[in-house]
Amino acid sequence: MKILVTGADGFIGSHLTEHLVRLGYDVRAFVQYNSFGSWGWLDRCAPDVRGKFEVFAGDIRDPHGVKKAMQGCCWVMHLAALIAIPYSYHSPDTYVDTNIKGTLNIVQAARELGVDKVIHTSTSEVYGTARYVPIDEQHPLQGQSPYSASKIGADQIALSFYNAFDTPVSVIRPFNTYGPRQSARAVIPTVISQIASGQRQIKLGALYPTRDFNYVMDTVRGFVAVAQSDKSIGEVINIGSNFEISIGDTVKLIAEAMGVSVDVTTEQERLRPEKSEVDRLWASNAKALELTGWAPQYGDKEGFRRGLEETAAWFVNPENLASYKTDIYNI
Secondary structure (H helix, E strand, O other), rough: OOEEEEOOOOEEEEEEEEHHHHHEEEEEEEOOOOOOOOHHHHHHOOOOOOOOEEEEEEOOOOHHHHHHOOOOOEEEEOOOOOOOOHHHOOHHHHHHHHHHHHHHHHHHHHHHHOOOEEEEEOOHHHHHHOOOOOOOOOOOOOOOOOOHHHHHHHHHHHHHHHHOOOOOEEEEEEEEEEOOOOOOOOOHHHHHHHHHHOOOOOEEEEOOOEEEEEEEEHHHHHHHHHHOHHOOOEEEEEOOOOOOOEEEHHHHHHHHHHOOOEEEOHHHOOOOOHHHHOOOOOOOHHHHHHHHHHHHHHHHHHHHHHHHHHHHHHHHOOOHOOOOOOOOOOO
């Protein structure tokens, strides 16, 4: 079975590509074309999978290239997206083109080619600040940033093709994924990379919001579980740890895991606009267990601590840390 993974050059996509290869699947990795010939994180993939997957360089915004990439594929795992919330404040048009139109290109080609299944990647940001917890898949959607609004649009485009044309679409909705290779625009790698570079005065935004952090290998296993389950077609499925923790307490756990003491400075430029900040996220993962059998291996506080230790161990490697600019604010 050939599987197309879009966004395979990114954080989650590269881990997913490696995992699928190890499971014995025939993987075509869709990476963003660039003049450097870079395959993103796949340039540094694990030795045991190197050379064992096909690479297609293209642009998710180009319907012709997308359709060509999907030819001969049974499953499509669609992860390609713009994800940085601060960048969406000043460049929202690019989020519409990439996230909404890119998803339209995927499901339109899937319909025309008769693809067996499309796994479309959503985000917990579409829920906005929790109106009740834990957040299940029936929770109202709230576009509190251009990014989250674009993902709501993308989700609805994907589901509309299931409803209108019976295109076999499943929507996987990961909560805050973290782990090795994550961009420093996210809070956990921001903290870890600053500490790893020798800083003890950590610069952050708001500390009070809570999140449901999901270790990347749990997220990757979630993709496979959703893909393998016939019950997932036409469904939206949360992938989360069902463990809530504040950003401030997360910083303390990271410092403990790395054996240091730190102070936190809140910088104005790192704060979201007041009505755009998502104050609380806490996932219900009951539907994932019921429909796919998936459950987190890094759930609860001890699992989170273990995931942070594994993430920190990767970042402190000088070769890995060299990929990060720890002295600037990454949007």
